[in-house]
Amino acid sequence: MKSELELRGVQQRFHARGVEGGYITAVDDVSFTLAASPPQVVSLVGQSGSGKSTIARNVLGLQKPTAGSVLYGGKDIFKLSRAEYDEYRRDVQPVFQDPYAIFNPFYRVDRALWKAVKKFGLASTRATGLELIEESLRAVRLEPENVLGRYPHQLSGGQRQRIMLARVHMLRPSFIIADEPVSMLDAQVRKHFLDILLDFQREHGMTTLFITHDLSTVYYLGGEVMVITKGSIVERGPVSTVMHEPSHPYTKLLLDSIPQPDPDARWTTRINVDELDEEEKTDAPATAPETPVI
Amino acid sequence: MRLLTAVLRTIRHSRRLAVGLIILGLMVLLAVFSPLIVHAIGGGSDPIEVAAYEKWLVPGPDHLLGTDQYGRDVFAMVVSAMSVSLQIGAIAGVISTVAGVIVAFVAGYKGGWIDGVLSTFTGILLVIPTFPLLIALSAYAKNVSLFQVGVMISIFSWPFAAKTIRSQVLSLRSRPYVDLARVSKARDLEIIVTELLPNLLPFIGVGFASSALGAIFGLVGLEVIGLGPGGVIDLGQIIFNAISTGALTLGAWPMFVVPIVLLTLLFAALNMINIGLEEVYNPRLRGVAGE
Ligand SMILES: Nc1ncnc2c1ncn2[C@@H]1O[C@H](COP(=O)(O)OP(=O)(O)OP(=O)(O)O)[C@@H](O)[C@H]1O
Ligand SMILES: [Mg+2]
Numbered sequence: 001m002k003s004e005l006e007l008r009g010v011q012q013r014f015h016a017r018g019v020e021g022g023y024i025t026a027v028d029d030v031s032f033t034l035a036a037s038p039p040q041v042v043s044l045v046g047q048s049g050s051g052k053s054t055i056a057r058n059v060l061g062l063q064k065p066t067a068g069s070v071l072y073g074g075k076d077i078f079k080l081s082r083a084e085y086d087e088y089r090r091d092v093q094p095v096f097q098d099p100y101a102i103f104n105p106f107y108r109v110d111r112a113l114w115k116a117v118k119k120f121g122l123a124s125t126r127a128t129g130l131e132l133i134e135e136s137l138r139a140v141r142l143e144p145e146n147v148l149g150r151y152p153h154q155l156s157g158g159q160r161q162r163i164m165l166a167r168v169h170m171l172r173p174s175f176i177i178a179d180e181p182v183s184m185l186d187a188q189v190r191k192h193f194l195d196i197l198l199d200f201q202r203e204h205g206m207t208t209l210f211i212t213h214d215l216s217t218v219y220y221l222g223g224e225v226m227v228i229t230k231g232s233i234v235e236r237g238p239v240s241t242v243m244h245e246p247s248h249p250y251t252k253l254l255l256d257s258i259p260q261p262d263p264d265a266r267w268t269t270r271i272n273v274d275e276l277d278e279e280e281k282t283d284a285p286a287t288a289p290e291t292p293v294i
Numbered sequence: 295m296r297l298l299t300a301v302l303r304t305i306r307h308s309r310r311l312a313v314g315l316i317i318l319g320l321m322v323l324l325a326v327f328s329p330l331i332v333h334a335i336g337g338g339s340d341p342i343e344v345a346a347y348e349k350w351l352v353p354g355p356d357h358l359l360g361t362d363q364y365g366r367d368v369f370a371m372v373v374s375a376m377s378v379s380l381q382i383g384a385i386a387g388v389i390s391t392v393a394g395v396i397v398a399f400v401a402g403y404k405g406g407w408i409d410g411v412l413s414t415f416t417g418i419l420l421v422i423p424t425f426p427l428l429i430a431l432s433a434y435a436k437n438v439s440l441f442q443v444g445v446m447i448s449i450f451s452w453p454f455a456a457k458t459i460r461s462q463v464l465s466l467r468s469r470p471y472v473d474l475a476r477v478s479k480a481r482d483l484e485i486i487v488t489e490l491l492p493n494l495l496p497f498i499g500v501g502f503a504s505s506a507l508g509a510i511f512g513l514v515g516l517e518v519i520g521l522g523p524g525g526v527i528d529l530g531q532i533i534f535n536a537i538s539t540g541a542l543t544l545g546a547w548p549m550f551v552v553p554i555v556l557l558t559l560l561f562a563a564l565n566m567i568n569i570g571l572e573e574v575y576n577p578r579l580r581g582v583a584g585e
Contacts, residue, residue: 057473060473060477061476061477062473062476062477086479089477089478089479093477094473094474094477096470096473096474097470098470101469101470101471102470102471102474103471104469104471104489104492104493105493106492106493107492112474115475115478115480116478119478119479119480120478120479
């Protein structure tokens with residue numbers, strides 16, 4: 001397990017028709033470092049199209065940057081030896097945005113977990129593998145009997161996304177790259193998910209790069225935040241500092257464009273929600289969720 | 295093995311698919327046992343030999359479908375012709391599907407210049423007028439065998455399969471589950487076979503069925519102009535025979551009707567299989583069916 005994940009001058013261009021130069025620059029000279037210890041949450045915020053997902057794909061080795069490099073333990077991830085690559089693969093794991101598309105509709109959801117067990121040699125027998133899977137499912141508050149043996153379309157979005165967390169729990173990577181993992185979940189399920197992520201940080205020492213366009217999630221997670229616009233990171237700092245004393249004009253703009261989670265700041269327009277709970281910062285209904293198992 | 299259970303599961307969930315498969319299965323069975331059936335009809339001698347019986351016998355207990363202008367037993371002819379038609383369909387279907395799938399996967403999954411070259415090549419083949427070329431080829435190669443005709447027809451039908459499947463590969467290869475497989479250390483070939491291929495089965499099925507049908511009807515076309523493979527009778531030839539001899543006016547209607555019914559059945563069965571596959575694989579339709 002290496003201690004550092006670093007982007008050095010990463011640039012990602014895509015061919016595009018009808019634009020100047022014949023390409024667009026999705027990520028423009030981005031450099032930052034994620035440290036494994038102390039475990040932390042670093043949020044990456046920016047509007048749609050600012051290049052967040054592209055950075056995630058670069059970090060995960062799914063897309064080779066057109067310039068610059070992604071370094072794991074000081075080495076370019078596209079030039080690793082076999083053993084180093086295996087280590088990198090296990091140590092840097094994703095949670096993706098769309099909890100439905102992440103599962104191959106052809107197979108039962110168990111397969112995603114068994115794949116992890118087999119590919120990374122987590123267990124030598126089927127029994128220990130199953131034990132591991134069940135333990136990890138419980139760690140993300142899923143009952144194994146409710147999800148194992150099912151097809152993806154038979155589970156809720158929250159369940160599917162937590163299976164992905166269970167996968168992460170089994171692999172125990174140092175780095176989780178989470179690309180808008182909660183944007184398709186409702187407020188209550190969302191909080192659940194974020195709490196599990198924070199648990200992982202505390203109990204298993206995982207560092208998360210949390211990509212989002214939703215500032216209330218950033219507040220909730222705390223830690224550090226990086227602000228990206230048009231492919232460039234314009235600001236990085238502790239959440240409280242950046243949110244209260246933004247130094248870049250874009251960050252100010254971003255902060256102005258969202259409803260203030262500050263109870264002292266009043267909405268000027270009429271709103272229906274009685275009182276925003278300061279602690280949860282979500283508008284979760286007080287009633288029980290429709291399904292007992294989310 | 296897992297594929298087999300998947301196939302069984304698929305069949306359980308669509309009546310259409312099951313019916314299509316049963317019809318096709320029966321036809322294949324008939325084709326497989328056609329030599330035995332023909333032998334039984336002939337009772338020792340060859341019922342398809344010229345002047346085996348009297349000309350233009352009407353259907354009766356001895357000759358279920360009557361005889362033709364040469365005194366051949368029509369039932370025996372139809373049975374062996376169907377076997378020939380299915381063979382040409384299978385030969386061309388398999389060759390063009392395999393070629394189409396390989397080209398589509400290489401082009402679609404690898405992308406870049408490889409895709410450019412392969413797609414251009416496929417595109418060129420697609421716009422070549424197939425039938426005239428087929429005629430020219432068959433005229434050039436005298437006395438071609440059934441297999442050779444199958445190969446010739448495949449040359450022109452694989453690009454269709456390649457084109458449909460490639461566009462599907464393109465849309466599937468950027469699916470998040472492919473990314474998940476990649477971060478789980480799956481290799482390219484493994485991703486193609488285990489992640490993409492199963493989801494493409496319906497399209498591969500469509501590719502196979504349309505190539506097979508194209509070949510069967512292509513052979514009918516060649517027979518009509520007398521350029522079919524030597525020494526074999528397919529369903530098209532019987533139909534053509536019936537038309538050119540005016541068999542219908544002579545009361546020998548089975549000679550015309552039965553091959554057409556068989557071709558229609560085959561067409562229907564293949565289409566039912568396609569629609570059934572689609573039904574089972576489209577998750578939204580699957581939800582309605584109540585998995
Ligand atoms: N494979 C690709 N080919 C061409 N252009 C791409 C590709 N992937 C991303 N882009 C472009 O790069 C830019 C950044 O995209 P990216 O998906 O990284 O944005 P994002 O910040 O994740 O947006 P969102 O919040 O909507 O997910 C966009 O203009 C997008 O159109
Ligand atoms: Mg994105």
